[in-house]
Amino acid sequence: MxxxxxxxxxxxxxxxxxxxxxxxxxxxxxxxxxxxxxxxxxxxxxxxxxxxxxxxxxxxxxxxxxxxxxxxxxxxxxxxLQPRAARSRGQRTGSSANSGSALRIASTFGAGSSEITYRSRRGVDRPQRQLKDDEIMSYDDFARHALALHRSSADHASVQPGDSTVDGLDSMASSAGTSISHSSDDNVPMRRVERQLSRAVQKLDALEYRLSEPAAFGWMSQPSQPFTSSSSSAMNRQAQAAQPIPESQAATVSATTSAIHVPPTAMHAPSAVMAGTNAIWSRTLAVPREAIPPENLVVLVLREGDEVWFDKTTVPDPPGRIFSNDISRLFQEWNSSYLSNALVLNGRGIPVRLWPEVYKSRKGIKTGAWDTIKTVWGNWKVRIGVVNEIRIETHHVKQFIVEERQRFTTDDEFWAVYRRPDGTRLYYQQILDQLQQNRMERDHIDAEAARAYFGGDLDHPAAEGAFRYVKSGHSRLYTKDGKVAEKWREWLEQRWAHAENWQFTQGG
DNA sequence: TGCAAGTTTACGCAAGACAT
DNA sequence: ATGTCTTGCGTAAACTTGCA
Structure with a gap:
């Protein structure tokens, strides 16, 4: 061979x-x-x-x-050799060959164009692809397994043990008095029914969770469950009461934010309530600074002016994806300890802004954690240390969501910009796309300005090597707009005289 | 050179537009 | 009403950069 x-x-x-x-x-x-x-x-x-x-x-x-x-x-x-599919995407056979789109494709690309591919919205070269059979089998296995788990936890009496042909959805339907016959995987109406049922079950599950854990959603004036669980999420929610909030600030919070996003302590735990059940929790959960072994003690400074300390061996895994569908909550939790409940350490909410202090591996608190959240966090972040507002205003590009939000006084002003013509808000990804596009346009303009200033030669002696970097032992020149623009901004910042001169020659 | 951190690409599900 | 195809979206994975 x-x-x-x-x-x-x-x-x-x-x-x-x-x-x-x-x-x-x-x-x-x-x-x-x-x-x-x-x-x-x-x-x-x-x-x-x-x-x-x-x-x-x-x-x-x-x-x-x-x-x-x-x-x-x-x-x-x-x-x-895989079994031949009865019909696959992109194939134009039978009546579909006479469809309007098929005729359009044929007239544009020729009659032989049986397969349709198209470029992605973002310009990347990736055609759509069909799932492979082994992938489909794998996903089906997973779904069956998950449904079986759901079925056993729901403990439906109508399901016969060992009846492997009955899946969870069928059993739920039959227990509800509806007769649904078993069908092949190709039965589209059945799949639709299953999909609708599945959504309904999800909503019920969510509702059930909220009813069973009201304290987590700020629905109750006092927590209803004693602290019995050692799991990190239960610890987080119940530990809210551990480090008390000044009454004046708590009052401000409850007056200006919606109940759903405010930790129960912030809403309901001014001193009077703290004297009750919560006070007991405070004593049992708030770990005094002296009680933490010095080698495990971590102290973070909050913007509110005080500090939060915790034992680094008790830090939970990073919170899951939580802000993509709730950008307003991201704005709330970015800076304020009182409004943060996604991550709670030793009874205090940790503002999202400080998460890198907890999870970056160099901090030595938790290994491998930053890798799991750095991308999403990077999309939220404020770029720290941008200096010299006067100069930078014309060159600096607002590129991330929280940073962009801070240009506005209120959420409403932010959403007034990031909306569609019909008034609905842009989605998370659409905002990111728009910011990225702004940044690329801005970078292009700045990079061109830099090139123009140095007569097309970024290696010009006047640049003093500002556009050079070392890789693999060799000195190289930046060529990408993004890097050239970044170095140009730094260069301008450091050399007021040059910048003034540049603005003067531009007539600005 | 390896690792950590920052940035970009593109995967694949789900929704819904479109065709029959 | 039913079935097919395209597009939107969130994010995992890949890639790049910088530092020790």
Whole structure:
């Protein structure tokens, strides 16, 4: 199967021609691929056509192809031959070939254009792809497993133990007195019913959770459950009362924010209430500074002027994704300890702004945590340390959500800008997209200004190496707009004289 | 050179627009 | 009413940069 040429440099493999159909007893047609002459992208394409993984360096890719080429025809057949789909996306057969869009495509790209691909909205080169059979099986297995768990926890009497053909949704439907026959996976109406049922169940679950944990949603004036759980989430919610809030600030909070986002303590725990049940909790949960072993003690300074301390061995995992669907809450929790309840340490809410202080691995508090939240946090963040407001106002680009919000006095003013023509608010991702686009446009303008200032030569002596960086021991020049613009802003900032001169020559 | 942190790309589900 | 196809979206993974 493998034929390595003796010329040492040239190496060719005999591999099955992709996309061919075989009848019973036939073998694959083979095609020779000179893998020594192929670049990484070509090797990856080839691997992909055989359903093999594309990760690794060029040597890895070649080795993977060599191993595949050594396999017998039987292995190839088992690996490559999938049952033919009755119909797959993009195929224009039967009546669909006469559809308006199919005719449009044919007139534009020719009659042979049977497959439709299109570029992504963001300009990346990724066509839509169908799920592979093994992926579908894997997801189905997962869904069955999850539904089985749900069924056992719901403990429906109508479900017969060991009846593996009854899934959870069917059992729920039958227990509700509705008769639904079992159907194949291709039964679309059934799938729709299942989907609707599934949504209804989700909503019920959410409602059930809220009813069972009212304190977590600020619905009760006093917590109803004693502290019995050692889980971090229960600890977080109940520990709200541990470090008391000054009464005046608590009053301000409850007057200006909605109940759903305010921790129960902030709403209901001025001193009078604290004297009751909450006070007991305070004594049992608020760990005094002296009680924490010095090697585990971490102290953070809050903007409110006080400090929060905690034992670093008790820090929970980072909060899950919580703000994408609630940007207003992100604004609330960014700075204020009193309004933060997503992360609570030793009884105090930790403002989102300070999360890096808790989770970056260099802080030595929790390993591996920052990796899981740095991307989303990076989208929220304020860039700290931007200086010299007068100068920077014309050059600095507001690029992240909280930073952008801080340009406005109120949430309403922010949403007045980030809305569609019909008045509805933009989604989280749409705001990010818009900010990114603004940044790219701004960077382009600034980079062009820098190039113009130095006569097209960023290595100009007057730049004093501001656009140079070292990589792999070699000094290089930045070329990307983003970096050039960033260095240009720094350069301007450091050299007032140049900046004044530049503005003067621009007539500004 | 390896690791941590910052930034960009693109995966795949779900919704709903479109076609029959 | 039913089925197919396109697009929006959140975020995991990949990639880049900088530092010790």
């Amino acid at each position: 493998v034929r390595v040429q003796q010329s040492v440099i040239r190496e060719a493999l005999q591999l099955p021609r992709a996309g061919q159909t075989l009848k019973e007893g036939e073998d694959f047609d083979l095609v020779e691929y000179e893998i020594s002459a192929m670049n990484k992208a070509q090797l990856q394409d080839l691997l992909e056509s055989y359903g093999l993984t594309k990760s690794g360096n060029k040597g890895d890719l070649q080795e993977r192809l060599r191993a595949f080429a050594k396999e017998p025809q039987e292995f190839w057949k088992a690996h490559l």
